[in-house]
Amino acid sequence: MNHPHEMLAAYVDGTATMPERAEVEAHLTFCPACQEEIRLARSALVSLRALSEVEAPELDRTAFGLPGLAPSRSEEAAQAIWGNRELEPAGAEKARAGRFVEAPDVDFPSSSVRRPAPSGPRRSTPRWPVRTAQAALAAAAILVGVVIVVNLGGGHDATTTAAATPKAPGTAPRAETAFGASQAYSAATFTRLAEDLAQEVKDQARELPSSPAPGALASANSTAGDNVISQTSACVRQATGLSASATLYYAQGARYEGTKAYIGAFVGSSGQQRSLIVVAVSVDGCRTLRYIRLAL
């Protein structure tokens, strides 16, 4: 009997296409050995994804003739890495013209929303994604908040309610939106997005005496923003079972490696360890395209 090992890997981590899933399920109906392997592989995947990133020790830079950059976390080096900058949203394939990928379909939800820092914008320059004039206008309007109740203790009481919460004047959120189906990520720029979001969350936590209240994801463009939030949540939940137990921090419709995708960043914790999970799931079929977990 031929066991489809290659497809089993994709089946287990949610990246299999519909025809692949069908073929695997057909095989599983008469292969108890593969059924057992699927169970084992699933539990291994969960265990591996639960591992946190560890802190790296100082690496010796003197071998590279770089005395001026030791220690590696000097303020200048940190600023170079995490300071004001515009990040490339588009995939870096040479065939694409300019910075942005223009997708032919305009019906694709492309706004992104982000939980605001209660202490206000940390940087004057918007970092990710690009702010447009329309977003700036919308930011002054009354905002609709989507409240996601979080239960981090392992239970399953997560509920999602939409509440109209007018923002007090003077506390404009950092919500940013990108318009046009022009956000596209490659594998490499997606990794960078995840790392940047993790740093953002870490920075916000440092500025606040305690964790921000769960939920309160505000949208500058209420309709498009709500759509992105709810669609991202639903699709990621279907693909990974994740959003029932974690706080949604960032949601975006974009392309990942050319595929229309919902991108969600979730903050969760187990015990003392907080993590950021950044996931891209395909709009079509809610398949996991990419899954990154970073320690906070």
Next chain:
Amino acid sequence: MTGQGPPSGDNSRAEPTDAQLVEKFRGGDQAAFGTLMSRHERRVYNIAYRMLGRPEDARDAAQDAFLSCFRHLGSFRGDAAFTTWLHRITVNACYDALRKRPPEPAPIDEIPEPAPVRDHADRAVASVDVHRALALVPMEFRGVLVLCDIQGLPYDEVALTLQIPVGTVKSRLHRGRVALARILLGEPPPPAEPSKPAAGDPGTEAATGSRP
């Protein structure tokens, strides 16, 4: 891919991409290598730590990886992303370390892991056990497990990094996951493959990144 990181764009203070830093380094700007190192060292170290198990071995391998990167950056052609190349060098440095190491029991004195994790099926799996179990998984599976399931890299990227076909990535990934799960259940580890390198196991000549 032409490299990651932000473009130069309209904002003159924007941070350079990896590709731009490589060019600056080639143009004589040594400090550009330091920026590259700061940007990627945490990830490089984490790959090595999960592949090798012991912090001191991981540190040595990460150091070796950056040294190799530094020495060969001049000949890096840029037809793969810088990170693909750097990750390849890192994994090679880990394989070199593993080959030199005599077979040993599970490492002790690892970095303390966070409290046991509850996955969404509500089972608790202690992270320290997972880390130890990973050290018992056969070598040829460990690279894909670390790159795919811990680093979250997509199959295509891992295939480029390890210079093996995507199908091989998936097949090793599945078998690696099954092996890890069996180890966590307390079953004896699978028998070691014969000492010849597994198909696609990058040899030391790939440290120069000479193949695209």
